[in-house]
Amino acid sequence: xxxxxxxxxxxxxxxxxxxxxxxxxxxxxxxxxxxxxxxxxxxxxxxxxxxxxxxxxxxxxxxxxxxxxxxxxxxxxxxxxxxxxxxxxxxxxxxxxxxxxxxxxxxxxxxxxxxxxxxxxxxxxxxxxxxxxxxxxxxxxxxxxxxxxxxxxxxxxxxxxxxxxxxxxxxxxxxxxxxxxxxxxxxxxxxxxxxxxxxxxxxxxxxxxxxxxxxxxxxxxxxxxxxxxxxxxxxxxxxxxxxxxxxxxxxxxxxxxxxxxxxxxxxxxxxxxxxxxxxxxxxxxxxxxxxxxxxxxxxxxxxxxxxxxxxxxxxxxxxxxxxxxxxxxxxxxxxxxxxxxxxxxxxxxxxxxxxxxxxxxxxxxxxxxxxxxxxxxxxxxxxxxxxxxxxxxxxxxxxxxxxxxxxxxxxxxxxxxxxxxxxxxxxxxxxxxx
Numbered sequence: 141x142x143x144x145x146x147x148x149x150x151x152x153x154x155x156x157x158x159x160x161x162x163x164x165x166x167x168x169x170x171x172x173x174x175x176x177x178x179x180x181x182x183x184x185x186x187x188x189x190x191x192x193x194x195x196x197x198x199x200x201x202x203x204x205x206x207x208x209x210x211x212x213x214x215x216x217x218x219x220x221x222x223x224x225x226x227x228x229x230x231x232x233x234x235x236x237x238x239x240x241x242x243x244x245x246x247x248x249x250x251x252x253x254x255x256x257x258x259x260x261x262x263x264x265x266x267x268x269x270x271x272x273x274x275x276x277x278x279x280x281x282x283x284x285x286x287x288x289x290x291x292x293x294x295x296x297x298x299x300x301x302x303x304x305x306x307x308x309x310x311x312x313x314x315x316x317x318x319x320x321x322x323x324x325x326x327x328x329x330x331x332x333x334x335x336x337x338x339x340x341x342x343x344x345x346x347x348x349x350x351x352x353x354x355x356x357x358x359x360x361x362x363x364x365x366x367x368x369x370x371x372x373x374x375x376x377x378x379x380x381x382x383x384x385x386x387x388x389x390x391x392x393x394x395x396x397x398x399x400x401x402x403x404x405x406x407x408x409x410x411x412x413x414x415x416x417x418x419x420x421x422x423x424x425x426x427x428x429x430x431x432x433x434x435x436x437x438x439x440x441x442x443x444x445x446x447x448x449x450x451x452x453x454x455x456x457x458x459x460x461x462x463x464x465x466x467x468x469x470x471x472x473x474x475x476x477x478x479x480x481x482x483x484x485x486x487x488x489x490x491x492x493x494x495x496x497x498x499x500x501x502x503x504x505x506x507x508x509x510x511x512x513x514x515x516x517x518x519x520x521x522x523x524x525x526x527x528x529x530x531x532x533x534x535x536x537x538x539x540x541x542x543x544x545x546x547x548x549x550x551x552x553x554x555x556x557x558x559x560x561x562x563x564x565x566x567x568x569x570x571x572x573x574x
Contacts, residue, residue: 165244271307273299412447434469453543500566549568551566
């Protein structure tokens with residue numbers, strides 16, 4: 141079992157065990173009431189005694205059930221002020237056992253009120269599920285929702301035992317499902333990234349091997365001349381050294397592009413010129429395009445405004461689309477049933493301003509077979525692929541779709557006429573920075 145798999149398993153297990161929640165109220169009697177609900181040490185004992193009587197189970201079996209019951213118990217922490225609650229939440233985050241739910245009293249005289257407490261809790265941890273509990277509020281519910289926006293529940297005092305337990309159980313489970321989905325999604329993205337890197341390793345090998353062979357040839361010739369004790373032609377040597385340096389620069393550019401692809405800083409965003417990002421992509425794929433005799437047609441409107449985006453993410457988006465296009469064209473050429481001698485593989489990459497000038501339209505098209513009609517509605521879903529088993533994970537377009545959503549961008553698939561290929565249209569909006 142791989143270390144990565146173990147790490148994911150441990151992370152999912154830690155999420156599953158987290159029944160840690162917070163109660164904030166300035167009334168000691170209310171806090172004691174919550175304690176009687178959630179800190180009952182003998183909870184479940186009557187049921188276990190009934191189980192023993194009916195099933196005549198041994199003491200050992202019953203003890204196992206009791207341990208299981210304790211593991212399922214929720215773990216409340218109480219605070220008598222909003223300030224104390226915020227401090228406890230910060231401490232829990234530092235200890236990597238975040239609160240999944242927080243019950244917050246709305247009116248707490250002498251300090252920050254429930255709304256401000258909720259805002260600070262949410263700023264510290266956007267994942268926390270918030271419950272405002274109050275008998276009377278100075279704020280309207282709609283106003284509160286506008287400030288907190290999401291994951292906010294209102295309950296009226298006094299809470300019944302069942303109401304409190306069911307609310308914690310429901311929100312805690314909701315929190316767990318979200319966190320598990322995030323972990324699994326990240327694992328899928330890492331799997332796709334590794335698969336992409338595996339495919340790219342072959343392409344990069346060809347891309348680097350050519351200039352290395354050239355440099356090796358120059359060095360061998362110079363070594364032979366030195367060993368022959370002949371008069372050296374300095375002008376010829378200068379020219380050869382200059383050519384060798386150009387090849388090392390070429391290798392450096394390939395490695396730089398690969399490093400950006402392999403080690404992204406997902407938080408980093410900057411002003412990017414799309415044509416510059418495309419140059420990095422062509423650096424990675426130029427050799428293969430030439431080797432496979434695939435023509436890359438590029439059309440960019442002059443003086444397009446820059447995009448405010450993450451350079452690695454934008455490169456991954458274009459890399460995934462270009463890689464898919466190359467694979468589709470190679471597949472069409474190798475298809476035994478396709479015998480159109482006049483067909484020549486081509487890829488189109490163009491960019492222009494949207495009609496409203498509020499963003500860019502990027503078109504990525506190829507003249508391969510296109511995508512089967514049965515998959516057109518699902519091509520951006522995870523694990524949907526047109527490739528043979530073992531040749532694709534079906535996560536590339538799903539990852540592209542997800543990354544574009546982070547920028548408010550859209551991607552649409554359009555089949556070209558007469559099964560003439562695939563076309564992807566991206567609408568990338570400008571934001572305040574662009």
